[in-house]
Every structure is written in structure tokens, then in C-alpha cells.
Amino acid sequence: MSCCSSEAGDRRGESKTAEERVQGASPAWHPLSDELRLASQRVGAEERQVELSVPDIHCGGCIRAIESSLGQLPGITHVRVNLTARRVTVRWHEGEKGDEPPAFMQRLKDLGYPAHIHEAGHSDKRNPALGHLIRALAVAGFGAGNIMFLSVAVWSGAEETTRDLFHWISAAIALPVLLYSGRVFYSSAWNALRHGQTNMDVPITLGVFLAFGMSLYDTIQQAQHAYFDAAAMLLFFLLVGRTLDHVMRERARSAVRGLARLAARGARVEGADGQVSYEALETIRPGRVVQLAAGERVPLDGRVLSGSSDLDAALVTGESTPSPVGPGAQIQAGTLNLTGPLRMEVTATVGDSFLAKMMELMETAEAGRSRYRRLADRASRLYAPVVHLAALGGFLGWMLAVGDLHQAVTIAVAVLIITCPCALGLAVPMVQVMAARRLFEQGVMMKDGSALERLAEVDRVVFDKTGTLTLGQPQLQAPETFDPEHLALAAALGAHSRHPCSQALANASSASGKTLPTFDSLREVPGCGMEARLGGDLYRLGRMDWAVENAEDQERLRETRLRGESCSALSRNGDLLEVFTFSDPLRPGAREVVETLKERGIVPEILSGDAAAPAERVAKLLGIEELRSAMMPDDKSARLNELSHQGHRVLMVGDGLNDAPALAAAHVSMAPGSAADVGRNAADLVFLRDSLQAVPGALDLARRAQRLVRQNFALAIGYNALALPFAMLGYVTPLFAAVAMSSSSLLVVANALRLGRIKWWEGDQALDAAATETQAFRKLEAAQ
Structure with missing residues (x-):
């Protein structure tokens, strides 16, 4: 940010730094303030909000430091850190006269977290940190393996000349x-120390440097x-633990990017002279007329x-069944126009x-989820000062006792190494990977490692209906009861x-093997249905009020719709031939899953965008x-927030575009593999099989x-508590x-491997039973 501001100042011939300009110049000459104001948005009568990109955020300690420090600045009313996206949302009180924003950019820089204004167009760039960690x-690993091979010869009693040679090769x-x-680790430790703070990387850096420095000294001294x-x-x-942890964090991608892909870049707008031109969405104001083609x-x-036309409004209602629209209908951005061209008057800006x-809801929900304190973050808060004090105590104690600097340093190094947080760093990532x-x-993809911790706390499960409790695929009810010709x-x-x-009608007929007739002419009437001629007859398939002229037949369809069933009418020359009703079958094992949740004291709930009757x-x-x-x-999202305020830990299971904000707002979330891309991106876990098991x-x-x-934390802490006294008393060499230290790490890994195989699908018998159960419910549904 400071670079951008300085460049702006240079263009104006200003030699002062950006921060000096903020604090000392007139409002007309504040490039930093101007940029913040332009990038921010008004969120209240006297408040503005800006999104900052802070690449150096990497743990819960960073969140605490930033939120507590920025929150103390006068004028700051709200600070929220999004760990996954590495962004900070800052809201401040502007005042009636457009007062300067608080100096939160400089405060972030002083804390060691340089920031710049977030640019939405750059959000898809891949984070290079994972590549650095893997390399x-x-x-x-290569270096440690080769040095260990050389050390074996030394431990086996190599002669002095050979031993010294192997030591020098090991040093090289x-x-x-x-x-x-x-x-x-060094950069993180230095960044913390130069800003008067400490973290887990400080004792790691000290241990590595002291171990190498003392080993080099001993090599020189033979x-x-x-x-x-x-x-x-x-x-x-x-690095094993940190890489595994980083992999799990990177899998928790932002779903906002997927939602943004639903937005068009521009639209065809009618001008005052009747000419049509393509304009960017940002320039289109309410009252303009836009032409919208099918698709x-x-x-x-x-x-x-x-x-x-027919509109795929799954983004709004979550229902896969298209809804007809005509003159006067209100339509929302992001929905899909399926069958016919439309002219629409814009009623809202982009x-x-x-x-x-929807995207704003997603941003808010994701930022809220990132505030969750992971066990590793919470356990590490007291680790660094305890290790520092123990190493310092061992060094000072031995210096006072024997006055031997080499021995005192050796004891301090042994303390730092034996209490190294390797086991602590592996405790969570290894279990998450397993x-x-x-x-x-079992066909379930986990994107966010912290989802396991949140999932273990769940006491309530909220389901979407269409595509979650049901398969989201309309099927013709009782096809054997219809006339095969019809x-x-x-x-x-x-x-x-x-x-x-x-x-669904085409699939049902193909299963019967009946030969389909060939029409003389065929056309689709947008928002109504299909119309065809065969000989002298006119056939229609679609809405009853369009396909059928008889009032009694139209009343029959209205009664069907009141029961919450989807239906289509087939007519010949305006006379009703058949009314086809459709149902969305339950997912296999849905009833069994609900009963299992109830037995475990977990309350199930349905949140559906569908009408009351089918729900x-x-x-x-x-x-x-x-x-x-x-x-x-x-x-x-409001319902999930309400449950959260009541103290519940909610698992949201949904699939639709309209479920994405709720999936992100829930304590933890799941989506089926058949869900929309945005829904899958927003969910923490994605299950690929049909069953809800x-x-x-x-x-x-x-x-x-x-x-x-x-258990891993107990092993790691117990190991440190047992080993530390021996190291401080001088019974342990580096x-x-x-x-x-390696043994404790391997012990933690072995314990994680105890997470044995899970079998919630017991072969074909369970699937057959689930299918039989679904068929029984379909019959019950048809009877009702």
C-alpha cells in the first residue's frame, strides 16, 4: 500500500511518505486517504468499510494481534480477520465532515503485517506458500537423511580422522x-522479535542456530x-507438520469466487434512439432496458x-424446476433464462x-468461520514463553553451578531440541490427513481441516430439501398407469x-420401449410448453391453463398443484388426455439417517426454498x-445465526446455489457431489454417493x-513434561x-494411524435396503 501511495505522491511531486501525508497535509493532498476512501464503501450514516489484503496472516495468533491492536485505534468500530482469504475488514467512523481514516495501515505495518487494498480481480491467484513449503x-528430508547416514559411522566408532571428515561433510x-x-521459521521469528512479540518459531530458530553453531565449534575443536x-x-x-497443515487450510477455498462467476460482465442495453449496445454492468442504472436472450x-x-420464458431460479429458491415468467415478473441477477428472449427494466445497480x-453474505459468513480457534492455535499460546524460560533457566543454572559456557550452551540446546514442538505441530495435521x-x-471429500473440530461439536443438523433430502431429479409417478400411446x-x-x-417423461417412455411418433411440426412456447401437429391434430404438453381449454380439466390441475405436486398436461385440440404428476424421490437411507440423528440427541430441521406443501x-x-x-x-443465514445465538452448533447440509451463504454461515457444512459448484465450494465436506449416511x-x-x-496433545505435553527435567539436569545430549524428539513425533504419527477404517455402508445389502425403503416411501407419497 505504501508503495502505491508513494508512487501516487511522486506523480504529484510530493516527497513526503504516505504516512506523513496522512498525518500532516491537507485533505486535498492525502493520496493514502483518497485511495482508502475510493476503495471503501459506506455502511452507515457515518461509517465506511474497506477490505485489506494481508498476506502474512498465518495463524490464530495473527488474528488476535491484528484485531486487538487495530481495535484500540480511535475511530475504529469493527475489525474482522479472514484467515482463509488472508484479508482484514476494517470499519471506521468517518464523521460528517469526511474526517481522515484512522492510521490502521501504518499500525498493521508496525505489527509486521504490511497490507494493501484488496483487489477482487486478483483473488484467484494461487498462493505460492505451499510450493515453498514442499521444496x-x-x-x-534429503539433507537430514544423508547426515544421518554419516552419523551412523561416527556412532559406530569411526577413527578420529574419519570422524572429523564426516563432521565436516555433515556441516557442508x-x-x-x-x-x-x-x-x-527464521522470517516468522524475526518478524515477531523485531516487533516485540514472540511465537513458536522463535525457539525453533534458536534451537537450529545454536545446534549448528555449537556443532561447528565442536567440529573445529575436533x-x-x-x-x-x-x-x-x-x-x-x-516442515512435515506445517506442510500438512497448510495443505488442509488451502483446501478451504472461498466460495465467493464461484458465486462471482455467475455474474455477467455486461448486458445489451437499449438506447434512447432504439440502438442496442453492450455496456459494462457498472455503468447500467435503474430504469434502463436490457435485452436478454435464451440461455x-x-x-x-x-x-x-x-x-x-422459463427461468432457472435455483439461485433464489433452490428448486430445480424452472418457473415461468412473463411481463411484470420480477427477476434476480444470477438466475438463468432458459427458453425465450426477454426485455427487462433494470431495478437495481450491480x-x-x-x-x-449473496456474495456479501458469503464474505461475512466466511470471515466469521475463520475466527474459529483451532486446537493447535489454542495449545500453542503458552508454548513459546515456557520453552524460552526453560532454556534460559538451564543455561543460567549451569553457568552458576559450573561456570562452563560450552556445557551451559549444550544444556540449553538440548532443552530447546527436546522440547521442540514437532509432536505438537504434527498432532492435528496427521489426524486431519488420516x-x-x-x-x-467412503466417498467424502474434506476441504477444511478445522471442519473436523467443528463437526465434533455439532448438536443440530439443518437440511435443505430439494437435492439434499431428495435427489433433485423429478421422476414420473406410476408410469405404468398411463396409456402407452399418450x-x-x-x-x-x-x-x-x-x-x-x-x-423425466422422455426417460420413462424410453424405459418402456415404446416407439415415439414423428410430428409434422414442433415448437416450444416459452413459459408454456411444447406444441406439435400430427395430421390434423394439435398436441400440447405443459401448463394446464395453456394446454387445456375445458374449465373442469383446469380445475383438476389446480387441485393437483394445491397438493404441492409438479404436473404437466397433455392435450389434443384443447381436450385433456393425461395429467402427468412428478415427484422428487428421497435420497437412499434418508429416513434411517434422521432416526440415527435423533437417537444421538441431534435435532434435525428442514430449511427449504420450496413451497409449504411439498416441504x-x-x-x-x-x-x-x-x-x-x-x-x-x-x-x-438468519435462521442459522439465530440457532448460533441460542448456543447450538449447527451442521448445514445443502446443495443449491441459494444454500451457499447458509453453508458458509453454519458452524460446519456438507454438500452432495451433485450440488452446484458454488455450493460445493462453500461446504467443508462433499459426499459423492447418493446415500445420506x-x-x-x-x-x-x-x-x-x-x-x-x-490424545496426541496429551502425548506431546506428557513427553515434554517428562523429558524437560532430564534435559535441564544435564542427562540428555543434543x-x-x-x-x-523424533521418537515423540513418530509416536504421535502412530497414534493418528489408529483412526481405522470406517464402514457406514455395509456393502450391497445396505444399499438394497435403502432402495427398498425409498420405493416404499414413494408408494406412501403417491397414496397421499
Whole structure:
């Protein structure tokens, strides 16, 4: 940010720094303030908010330092850190006269977290940190392995000349390893120290430097032992834990990027002279008229002026069934126009559109989730000062006792190495990686490692209906009860339409093997259905009020719709031939999953964007008492926030575009593999199989993983508590400290491997039973 500001100042001929200009110049000459004001947005009568990119955020300690420090600045009203996106949201009180913003940019720089204004267009850039970690890990592993081979010869009693040669070769290997692989820890430690703080990387850096420096001294003095292997092994095991942890964090990608892909870049706008031009969305104001072709997404919120079409409004309602729209209908940005061209009048700017509000909900929810304190972050708060004090105490104690600087330094190095946080650093990542593997074996993808911790705390499960409790694929009810000739006619018409119900008719007829008729002419009427001529007859398939002229037949369809069923009418010359009704089948094992959750004291609830009747029918079939229907995306997020304020830890299971903010706002979330891309991106876990058994199965695994994590922490802390006194009393050399440290790390890894295989699908019998159960519910549903 300061670079950008300085460049702006140079262009104006100003030689002062950006911060000096902020504090000392007139408002007209504040490039930094001007940039912040331009990049910020007004969120209240006298408040503004800005998004800052802070690449150096990497743990819970960073969150605490930034939020507490910035929150103390006068005028700051809100600070929120998003660890996943490495962004900071700052809100400040501007005042009626447009006062200068608080100097939070300089405060971040003073803390060691230089920031710049977040640029949305750069959000897709890949974070290079993972590549650096992998390369550093490879180098450390190569160096540690080779030094250990040389050390074996020394331990076996090599002669003095050979021993000294091997020590020098070890030093030659260790130096570039330490310089290259250790940069991850050195830079973090230096950044903390120069700002008067400490973190876990400080004792790591001290241990590595002291071990290498003392080993180099002993090599020069031709001593019997050197500890280059200890320094290299220390870096290797630490990098293993940090790389695994980083991999799990990187899998928690922001779903906002996926939601933004639904937004058009521009639209075809009618001018005052009738000419049509393509304009960027940012320039289109309410009142302008936009032309929308079939197959395009609605660019802005608006009202239909002319034309009829079917609209895929899954972004709004979550329902896969298209809804017909015509003149006067209100349509939202991001929905998909399926069948016919439309002319619409814009009613909201791009920043105030429905899609923009959805993205804002997602940003807020993701930032809230990133504030969750992971066990590793919480456990490490007291680690660094305890290790520093122990090493300092050992050094001072031995200096006072024997006055031997070499021996005192050796004891301090042994303390730093034996208490190295390798086991602590591996405690969580190893369990997360094993859990991710076990879940993957059962068809569940885990994106965010901290999801395991959150999943283990769940006491309530909220389900979306369509595509989650049901398969989201309309199927024709009782196809064997229809006249085969009529079914073939409907299938021949439906085969030329993209409407889900038409496709269901075509699939049902193809299964019967009936030959489809060939029409003389065929066309699709947007928002109504399919129309065809065969001989002298006119056939129609679609909406009853369009396909059928008889009032009694139209009343029959209205009664069907009141029961919450999807239906299509087939008519010949205006006379009703058939009414085809469709149902969305339950997912295999849905009832069993609900019963399992109830047995474990977890309350299930349905939040659906569908109408009340179909939602109530599914809730009754599954035995779910808590139900809310006709929910908009912000309604779902509000309900989850309400449950959170009541003290509940909620698991949200949903699949639709409209579920994305709720998935991000929940304590933890899951989505089926058939979900929209945005829904999958927003969820912490994605299950790839049809069965909902993934929900209780993942809950069981999370709780088992949580127990293993706590056991690993107990092992790591117990090891340190046992080993520390021996190291301080001088019974442990740095070499033995390195072996003990490695053993504790391996013990933690072995304990993580105890997360055995999970079997919540017991072969084909369970799937057959689930399918039989689903068929029974379909019959019950048809009877009702």
C-alpha cells in the first residue's frame, strides 16, 4: 500500500511518505486517504468499510494481534480477520465532515503485517506458500537423511580422522539445508522479535542456530560429537507438520469466487434512439432496458417488460424446476433464462443486486468461520514463553553451578531440541490427513481441516430439501398407469425440451420401449410448453391453463398443484388426455439417517426454498418436526445465526446455489457431489454417493478424530513434561534430544494411524435396503 501511495505522491511531486501525508497535509493532498476512501464503501450514516489484503496472516495468533491492536485505534468500530482469504475488514467512523481514516495501515505495518487494498480481480491467484513449503521439506528430508547416514559411522566408532571428515561433510550438507529450508521459521521469528512479540518459531530458530553453531565449534575443536543431524531432523519434522497443515487450510477455498462467476460482465442495453449496445454492468442504472436472450444469465435485478420464458431460479429458491415468467415478473441477477428472449427494466445497480447481496453474505459468513480457534492455535499460546524460560533457566543454572559456557550452551540446546514442538505441530495435521483419507475411502471429500473440530461439536443438523433430502431429479409417478400411446406422445414432445419434467417423461417412455411418433411440426412456447401437429391434430404438453381449454380439466390441475405436486398436461385440440404428476424421490437411507440423528440427541430441521406443501410432505415422510419453507438465502443465514445465538452448533447440509451463504454461515457444512459448484465450494465436506449416511458417518469419524487429537496433545505435553527435567539436569545430549524428539513425533504419527477404517455402508445389502425403503416411501407419497 505504501508503495502505491508513494508512487501516487511522486506523480504529484510530493516527497513526503504516505504516512506523513496522512498525518500532516491537507485533505486535498492525502493520496493514502483518497485511495482508502475510493476503495471503501459506506455502511452507515457515518461509517465506511474497506477490505485489506494481508498476506502474512498465518495463524490464530495473527488474528488476535491484528484485531486487538487495530481495535484500540480511535475511530475504529469493527475489525474482522479472514484467515482463509488472508484479508482484514476494517470499519471506521468517518464523521460528517469526511474526517481522515484512522492510521490502521501504518499500525498493521508496525505489527509486521504490511497490507494493501484488496483487489477482487486478483483473488484467484494461487498462493505460492505451499510450493515453498514442499521444496523446503524436500531439501530438509534429503539433507537430514544423508547426515544421518554419516552419523551412523561416527556412532559406530569411526577413527578420529574419519570422524572429523564426516563432521565436516555433515556441516557442508547442513549449512545450505538450514539456510534454505529454515527460512520459513527464521522470517516468522524475526518478524515477531523485531516487533516485540514472540511465537513458536522463535525457539525453533534458536534451537537450529545454536545446534549448528555449537556443532561447528565442536567440529573445529575436533570433538567427538557434533549435532548437525539434530538441526536437520528438527527442520524436517517441523516442515512435515506445517506442510500438512497448510495443505488442509488451502483446501478451504472461498466460495465467493464461484458465486462471482455467475455474474455477467455486461448486458445489451437499449438506447434512447432504439440502438442496442453492450455496456459494462457498472455503468447500467435503474430504469434502463436490457435485452436478454435464451440461455443467458440475468445480469441485474429487473422487471420483465415483454416476452415469456422459463427461468432457472435455483439461485433464489433452490428448486430445480424452472418457473415461468412473463411481463411484470420480477427477476434476480444470477438466475438463468432458459427458453425465450426477454426485455427487462433494470431495478437495481450491480452493487445492490440480489447476486451482490449473496456474495456479501458469503464474505461475512466466511470471515466469521475463520475466527474459529483451532486446537493447535489454542495449545500453542503458552508454548513459546515456557520453552524460552526453560532454556534460559538451564543455561543460567549451569553457568552458576559450573561456570562452563560450552556445557551451559549444550544444556540449553538440548532443552530447546527436546522440547521442540514437532509432536505438537504434527498432532492435528496427521489426524486431519488420516481422517481425510478415511472419508475419501467412503466417498467424502474434506476441504477444511478445522471442519473436523467443528463437526465434533455439532448438536443440530439443518437440511435443505430439494437435492439434499431428495435427489433433485423429478421422476414420473406410476408410469405404468398411463396409456402407452399418450405416454409416447408426451415423451416425443418432451424429448425436444430442456425442462426437467419433460426429460423425466422422455426417460420413462424410453424405459418402456415404446416407439415415439414423428410430428409434422414442433415448437416450444416459452413459459408454456411444447406444441406439435400430427395430421390434423394439435398436441400440447405443459401448463394446464395453456394446454387445456375445458374449465373442469383446469380445475383438476389446480387441485393437483394445491397438493404441492409438479404436473404437466397433455392435450389434443384443447381436450385433456393425461395429467402427468412428478415427484422428487428421497435420497437412499434418508429416513434411517434422521432416526440415527435423533437417537444421538441431534435435532434435525428442514430449511427449504420450496413451497409449504411439498416441504411438509417430505418432513412428514422423514419424521422431521422442525420445518421452515419458502426460505430465501438470507432467511436461511438468519435462521442459522439465530440457532448460533441460542448456543447450538449447527451442521448445514445443502446443495443449491441459494444454500451457499447458509453453508458458509453454519458452524460446519456438507454438500452432495451433485450440488452446484458454488455450493460445493462453500461446504467443508462433499459426499459423492447418493446415500445420506455420510452425515452420521462423518459425525462419528469427527468425534473419533477429536479424541485422537486430544490424545496426541496429551502425548506431546506428557513427553515434554517428562523429558524437560532430564534435559535441564544435564542427562540428555543434543543428539539424544534429537532422537527423543523424533521418537515423540513418530509416536504421535502412530497414534493418528489408529483412526481405522470406517464402514457406514455395509456393502450391497445396505444399499438394497435403502432402495427398498425409498420405493416404499414413494408408494406412501403417491397414496397421499
